[in-house]
Amino acid sequence: MKKATLYIIASLACVSILAVVLIKYKKNLYKENSSVYVLLPRKGVAATTEEWKNTRLKAAALLRSIAADANDKKSLISLAQLYIQEGRITGNYAYYDKAALKYAKDALKLEPDNFEASVTESVIYLSQHHFAEGLQTAKKILIKNPYSSYVYGLIVDGNVEMGYYDSAVSSAERMIDLRPDLRSYSRVSYLREIYGDYAGAIEAMKLAVDAGPPGDETTEWARIQLGHLYENTGDLQNAKMQYTIALNERPGYAYALAGFARLAVAQKDYKTAIKYYTDANTQVTDFSIQEGLSDAYRLASQPDKAATLENSIINEMNKEALSGNTDENIGHYVDRELAYAYLNIHDYNKALEHALLEYNRRPDNIDVNEAVAWVYYNRGEYDKALPYLKTALKTNSKNPTLLHRAQLIQSKSELARNN
Template identity: 45%
Template sequence: MKKNYFYTASLVLLVIAGIVLFQKYQNQSKPIPPLRERQGPISTTSEWLNTKAAIQGLQRKLREQPGDLKSKLLLAFAYMQEARVTGEHPYYYPAALQLVEEILDREPDDQVLMYEATVAKATIQLSLHQFAKALKTGKAALEINDRGAAVYGVLCDANVELGHYEEAIAMADKMASLRPDLKSYSRVSYLREINGDMPGAIEAMQLAVDAGFPGLEQTAWVTVTLGSLYEKTGDLKSAEAQYNQTLAQSPNYAFALGGLGRLAVKQKDYQTAEKLFTQAAGIIPEFSFQEELVRLYQQQGRTLKAQATMEDLLKGLEEDQEAGHVVDLELANIHLHLGKDPAKALLYALKEYHRRPDNIDVCKALAEIYYQKRDYRTAATYLKKATRTSSQEASLVCLEGLITYHLGDQVQGAHLIQKSLVLNPYQNTTLSTEGQQLVNKAISKI
């Protein structure tokens, strides 16, 4: 009897101790990820002063009230935006994800908060290229609220990246019907682009630009994207106008500087191009600017400079991988185009293919890798998947022409190559150069 009483008393004490510990620590969480000081030109703007003050206010509030989940979500949003502005993806996206996970772990009764936090998680997963996870998280958000436009945006993006293009179109249409704005128009534009409707893509992206507020990062992004659409069609004058418009509103917007750098390369003004790419890379650590510099140095025969920049580029992408940012497709293209190493490129491309075998960009990369390895039949199998949306992207059409030519249909192959050069006469790649040579050879035989 005494023994049973002892066990009962011990159990009661354990329960009481557990309740006390729960009450003591229920509002405690991991340390708040600190804000990092910006570097370079973006550290001297009034926008940065306002952003820093707002973030520091949220951090102070969370130190005083660790259980304030709404402030925690606002801080996560701020860090997601800071990742976009600064390019410090390896730090800010994991930091934002930590904050969002802490909110979702609490399972708050506030369904609006749960929905917004779940959408935020899916958005971060998309930014980290964790596309299958993002789709799953987006579906969880949809179960909470099927009337919010944002959830259809993340479901559209996830389906696009996974190669589920019909589903992506349905999600974009739903988003646009709920909230026709910059975010929905830009998604409609991309879907039109990959389905071969470049005029429609430009029209939709112009709507996105018109819907934006001048000076905001999102507006700068869609304006530069509109410029890149013009650039892809060979309309360099219109592209330049969009990049300059962006810089007039956001003087340190690195992607606009990068766009002008690409135009300078096309116009063979290599000194200006190098200056612009270097300036852009000095603003944010975006790998594409280093990629452009490596390509430029290689074209100029500056081998040592190209090798050093390539090493920095690969080191940065490895840091991204370590932070959970999946960049295997980017690495595949870099090793193929800049490293001239199809074997190494294949290793990365196959890893990405196993994650998302239906994505047209992944299949295009594999088609080009096998083409470079002179395995034209295998290249053709991946090309079939890469061209199934009827994309009119010039380099894809050129690749299709080259593979068709080498598989024996030289007339159709030459026709496709010529078509790609009409779609974008300013191509300057290994494929376009080879394609032009084959076309000239075919013409000389006539």
């Protein structure tokens, strides 16, 4: 009798716990589904522009339309796309990608095969470094719309990030045949760079810049990439010219300021580099800019400032990594970036942990293999670095950082074997 009573009590307890969990889940689901995402204030010069004024007006109008009619697919998709662009401009991907995904999924609930909503979903997955999911989504869309240049662009991006470079080239060729524009030219440029053709990459990126309206964020982003190509080939004068034009066309543009900072570092003018990086950091939220600033602090013999900033970067990246690993819908994978951040503070165990996490997601990507090889080099495990280095070099990339690291790894490995 006692056993039966205990069994009943235990069963009731289990049912109660399950009921609590279900209620909590439903509450969270309702909260997520009923959330309204509004524009956040911009930082720096971007908050003073006519573009920002127009963006606020458009967002407010779209939110009013959705509030009046929750089934307004066109407004849902438009708002999602507006938030994607706002994420690019501000660097606040954590907020805007989540917002954009919410509205894109709302549209997909109303029409599961909606083309624009599906494309938007793929863009967000790629933005959050969920490259396999983004590529898979884009491929599904392409089956239903095989003549979309934009979708081919997403497939190029997904294939590149997963390390499927031959497939990326085929998709880029099809993309540019369908629509030769800024998006297609810039992807051709990136692929040429990956394969070591810097002259061809510069030529294609010039076409990309010329194809876009001056001052538009996408145009000036392409101009920055052109400047970076000049940097990597040692043509600092042309790089400076591109960053100057970008800053004139888009005042306060963070990535142009970061370009000037890199040029200052190359000239060992660390004080100027710190100023440019600091100015850039006030305009957007971007870990690469903050890492550049921490490097400049170290070069300027200010290790305390560098260490403080590096620890702050790691804390923020870990929040992103946690969201990427726990949120099945959205969350930014930043393990490759975390590997380099931990290298900066000489925590080689953590660096290896995150480098291998990223490697397990995309073992064919050359940048990921470079990161793993470089971590092993810093750990003094030179032979372990070699197979990853071989993969990193498989496309014949001429990236100067990669080639420098390759030389160091190979030299140390030979020396270790001879001893």
